[in-house]
């Protein structure tokens with residue numbers, strides 16, 4: 001802890017307290033592990049919070065089958081390294097219907113493969129608390145989100161059902177079938193996440209660091225050609241460019257940015273100097289104004 | 302991490318340039334103000350001027366400003382904040398929102414409390430997590446009644462520093478006199494704060510928010526941002542006696558037993574003598590275990606894992622405390638309550654109280670007064686409604702370790718939770734304990750209930766008959782008692798009418814009185830069951846919460862019998878002529894007519910008198926007892 005600045009120490013202690021409270025108050029919690037930097041920080045905090053015991057919950061990854069290959073390899077390696085149970089769930093109905101992010105509108109794809117996939121997994125395993133890495137600063141509709149966010153038995157977020165949160169006293173009572181989403185990183189900003197990763201030397205998926213990668217330019221954005229499923233349109237060519245990713249998701253929906261930042265210090269410096277928010281690289285957010293609120297109500301977070 | 306590419310030398314040159322490298326601190330503050338005084342614009346201004354808004358967000362803001370804005374051509378900074386779609390369309394904000402920005406010196410977490418209806422609840426939420434309050438007022442209006450309310454709630458929740466942002470100073474031509482008048486007015490209400498000062502700003506045009514303004518040259522104080530960056534709000538938690546509310550017991554293997562939790566106050570080091578507050582047992586700290594290596598010391602605010610030199614029976618909800626300076630352990634205390642439930646407070650009803658990591662059943666035994674926030678008056682009250690603040694006495698089913706909120710925020714703060722809806726219905730701050738429960742134990746008796754019941758060849762049971770007036774409860778209860786008596790069982794019948802003439806003569810039919818009525822009956826029934834009796838209780842008992850309280854009091858002795866008769870049928874029977882009176886408006890609060898009946902969800906037995914005779918029902922109830930070996 002020695003190298004952490006005062007505000008990171010405070011954020012860390014708050015997140016650890018929330019994680020412990022979740023384990024103390026719920027019978028069957030799970031950590032939603034989406035492999036990105038926020039999930040990496042969350043897992044790191046969970047390893048600290050319960051040490052010397054292992055985090056007493058499994059990791060859940062909702063695999064859309066369109067994640068970067070590097071992400072999947074990283075996921076499996078990390079779960080094995082820490083000896084944690086990893087549950088991978090894919091919405092098989094979506095796969096059977098051939099829903100993909102290239103030929104289907106991104107909001108429909110996200111709804112079927114991510115939102116419905118997550119709901120299926122939560123219902124199947126009967127999880128009563130799903131811990132996620134979402135932050136309030138990500139998007140303005142999240143500014144009022146609770147740390148313990150109530151979900152109905154249908155996994156819906158009802159504004160009226162949310163409880164006032166005072167101090168660090170969380171009312172975790174549930175009726176049958178209901179659940180909570182728990183967000184230990186609520187008060188972190190993107191800058192805090194990077195500063196913490198740097199201070200704690202947390203390992204990340206290599207995609208966050210610049211390297212020459214095969215990309216195509218599409219609608220003014222750089223899309224990485226991670227496998228043969230991304231077919232080229234007439235006039236498109238694959239080029240090798242020095243790129244990296246600021247956030248990670250399904251590769252056809254995640255734009256790369258040109259960068260030469262190959263070390264953590266360089267990535268952090270570049271991020272903090274950026275004039276663009278991290279969501280610029282997420283193609284799904286541009287569909288409609290307030291799209292995040294709709295996704296949240298449907299259970300995307 | 303990938304290797305550095307040959308083209309880019311990876312020097313550590315950036316390290317010192319990173320803002321986080323310095324010892325940056327964290328300030329949590331709240332903002333509040335009346336609608337339209339410019340609070341949203343002010344926060345928007347702080348975010349933009351501190352460089353916390355990205356270009357794409359600014360572009361979105363400009364688009365939104367053209368659609369919803371109130372500032373003509375200029376971007377409407379308030380729109381940076383309005384989060385939820387529904388709210389944005391209605392142009393209101395209804396819930397506390399959290400904002401983040403930072404400067405090289407400090408990171409800020411802003412709890413933004415909307416100013417209109419439900420102000421008390423929202424203010425309390427925001428104040429509970431803040432060390433400083435920024436109150437926005439319109440320079441033209443000055444300190445209003447609402448400002449005073451905000452100051453009161455902030456103070457009650459332990460915020461010690463306040464800043465009054467005197468906004469829209471452009472609209473009074475940057476007039477120094479006007480500002481000084483507002484400032485003077487503020488000082489009259491600021492007595493209880495450690496620091497409280499006023500600053501003139503124009504949120505819309507940025508004057509004196511992040512940079513000084515030539516138009517306010519007469520003002521000698523800091524800009525708002527400067528003040529936030531330098532405000533000393535240091536709490537003295539670390540200087541107080543050591544307390545840790547145990548969250549989890551960590552037992553990875555037989556060789557390790559760690560107590561995990563966040564240090565509520567004080568410091569701790571290996572070798573320190575401590576006690577488990579609830580049992581009073583003493584031991585010493587062995588280690589402060591941490592993955593990066595054991596620590597030599599830890600202090601308030603840190604989330605730690607402690608091991609002790611002795612194996613004590615300590616679990617979640619207990620408090621580890623400095624042996625030389627222990628917290629009070631009590632089951633009764635006086636506290637301020639901020640009521641947040643839609644349903645009003647019912648004294649005597651059992652709620653759940655969560656204080657630290659401990660949750661226990663609790664009820665309000667007395668409302669000492671209600672605080673009229675705008676005038677500061679103390680008024681007599683029978684109940685508290687949404688957004689009311691009151692001073693009450695609480696009684697808990699088990700003692701807990703507490704401290705006055707003013708001395709220790711974590712040890713003195715609590716929530717009240719409704720057992721049915723699970724809603725958080727009140728927030729409370731403890732003023733003081735009412736009697737030390739530390740050394741009071743239940744008198745253990747030699748002749749116990751099992752012995753008394755054995756002597757009678759029956760298991761103590763409480764048959765709790767609930768249902769509408771005229772549903773047939775008393776008829777059935779009488780038949781059951783007669784049969785049991787014929788078998789030589791020892792029984793007693795508590796009936797609504799006989800109890801109301803004696804024990805509960807002082808109670809009427811308001812919701813609050815009904816609760817107390819049932820509480821007393823339940824206690825009496827429990828004593829009789831303790832004596833080994835089969836008790837028949839025949840009470841309308843319309844509320845689930847009270848029946849649940851009775852159930853919890855009596856544990857497995859409790860058998861709920863729902864005498865389920867349709868209202869229409871009860872009304873036709875009307876054995877005492879009460880429905881006629883109620884419908885004629887001569888009887889108020891009559892169950893089923895103008896007072897609700899909440900049907901049981903977990904009744905052991907249900908009797909539908911529309912299809913089953915009272916005789917048959919009584920037989921069924923007696924058989925139920927026999928089948929379960931309650932009578933032999």
Ligand SMILES: Nc1nc2c(ncn2[C@@H]2O[C@H](COP(=O)(O)OP(=O)(O)O)[C@@H](O)[C@H]2O)c(=O)[nH]1
Pocket residue numbers: 334335336337338339340341342343371372379468469470471472502503504505506
């Ligand atoms: N002239 C002037 N107008 C302001 C100032 N601050 C806010 N306003 C305007 O006052 C109105 C209400 O502001 P808003 O921030 O939405 O108020 P809130 O309800 O307190 O959040 C808007 O039209 C703002 O543009 C100011 O400093 N000067």
